[in-house]
Amino acid sequence: GDSVTQMEGPVTLSEEAFLTINCTYTATGYPSLFWYVQYPGEGLQLLLKATKADDKGSNKGFEATYRKETTSFHLEKGSVQVSDSAVYFCALSDPGTASKLTFGTGTRLQVML
Amino acid sequence: DTAVSQTPKYLVTQMGNDKSIKCEQNLGHDTMYWYKQDSKKFLKIMFSYNNKELIINETVPNRFSPKSPDKAHLNLHINSLELGDSAVYFCASSRADNQPQHFGDGTRLSIL
Numbered sequence: 001g002d003s004v005t006q007m008e009g010p011v012t013l014s015e016e017a018f019l020t021i022n023c024t025y026t027a028t029g030y031p032s033l034f035w036y037v038q039y040p041g042e043g044l045q046l047l048l049k050a051t052k053a054d055d056k057g058s059n060k061g062f063e064a065t066y067r068k069e070t071t072s073f074h075l076e077k078g079s080v081q082v083s084d085s086a087v088y089f090c091a092l093s094d095p096g097t098a099s100k101l102t103f104g105t106g107t108r109l110q111v112m113l
Numbered sequence: 114d115t116a117v118s119q120t121p122k123y124l125v126t127q128m129g130n131d132k133s134i135k136c137e138q139n140l141g142h143d144t145m146y147w148y149k150q151d152s153k154k155f156l157k158i159m160f161s162y163n164n165k166e167l168i169i170n171e172t173v174p175n176r177f178s179p180k181s182p183d184k185a186h187l188n189l190h191i192n193s194l195e196l197g198d199s200a201v202y203f204c205a206s207s208r209a210d211n212q213p214q215h216f217g218d219g220t221r222l223s224i225l
Contacts, residue, residue, distance in 0.1 A: 034213065038154075043117075043203060043216040087154055099144060099207060100169050101214060103156040 002027045006090050006104035013111050019077040021107045023064075023090035026071065031092040033057075033066055033073040034101070038087045047075075047088070080111045116140050119204050119217035126194060127225050133190045134220045136204030143207075144168070145187035146214065147179060150201040159202075162187050191222075199224045 007022040025031065032051045036044040048057030053068035062077045073090060090104040117138045126132055138145060146169075147159040161169035165181045176192045191198060201221050205214040 036216075043218040044156075044205075045216070046213045049213055089156065099209075099212075099214075100146070100158040100161055100171075101148075101156075101205075102158075106154045106156075108154075 002031070002092060002094050002102045004090050004092055004102055004104035006088075006107050008105070008107070009087075010108040010110055013080055013109070015082055015111055015113055016079045017111075019075070019080045019084075019109065021075040021088055021090075021109070023073045023075065023104060024071050025073065025090075025092050027092055027094050029094045031094045033064070034091045034093070035062070035064055035073070035075050036089045036091060036103075038089065038106070040086070044089065080109070082111045082113060085109055085111045117204055117206055117215050117217040119202075119220050121220060122218065123221050123223075125223045125225065128194055128196060130194050131190070131192045132194060132222070133188055134202055134204075134222075135186070135188045136217060137186050138204075138206040138215070139185065140206055140208075140215060142215070143184055143209065145181065145184070146205040146207075147187065147189050148203040148205065148216075150203060150219070152200070156203070160187075160189075194222075194224050196224050198222060 003026045034049045035047040037047045048059040050057040050066035056065045087106045091101045144163045146161045150156045160179045162181045178190045181187045201219045204217040207214040
């Protein structure tokens with residue numbers, strides 16, 4: 001079945017540091033890939049998405065590229081801010097599964113001044 | 114102008130009780146979902162409805178019964194609550210297959 005593997009957290013960085021959160025996936029079809037962010041006490045918000053190989057999703061300085069050859073969708077940001085502190089979820093939606101999202105375990109990011 | 118709204122935000126109740134969580138979306142989406150997030154933040158799909166029709170039922174105990182009176186609403190009723198039901202329950206909606214899902218703020222259910 002489908003699965004998503006994320007690097008374990010928490011990830012603690014200083015403000016303006018470079019961020020990478022690794023995500024790899026297993027899927028039977030050609031999935032769409034997503035990053036969602038959950039701020040403390042809130043629901044999930046879509047951060048970015050990519051629907052086919054080599055697509056790059058980007059939003060708010062975050063980027064991720066759909067790599068079919070390595071089945072990866074790593075999240076990156078060049079310079080993190082304290083306000084980026086949250087839990088980040090990688091997810092996939094496989095066309096053969098009625099659009100359900102399969103999530104990774106989430107990675108908590110803490111950015112310090 | 115909340116897109117996906119859930120009520121209540123917090124629900125504290127005793128084992129054995131029956132409770133409901135309501136969800137409404139004003140985005141005009143055809144598909145709605147319920148997810149469960151456990152204490153370790155792991156999120157798992159429970160149900161999906163498309164135009165009031167059940168599409169996904171992911172081996173959820175039959176104490177959980179979703180009901181969709183129309184395509185803008187998907188309510189979750191839980192009978193005979195157990196300690197293991199304590200979690201945050203998220204409602205979501207999407208326009209079509211593989212489109213991004215929009216999430217509500219969650220309902221934190223605590224069983225005493």
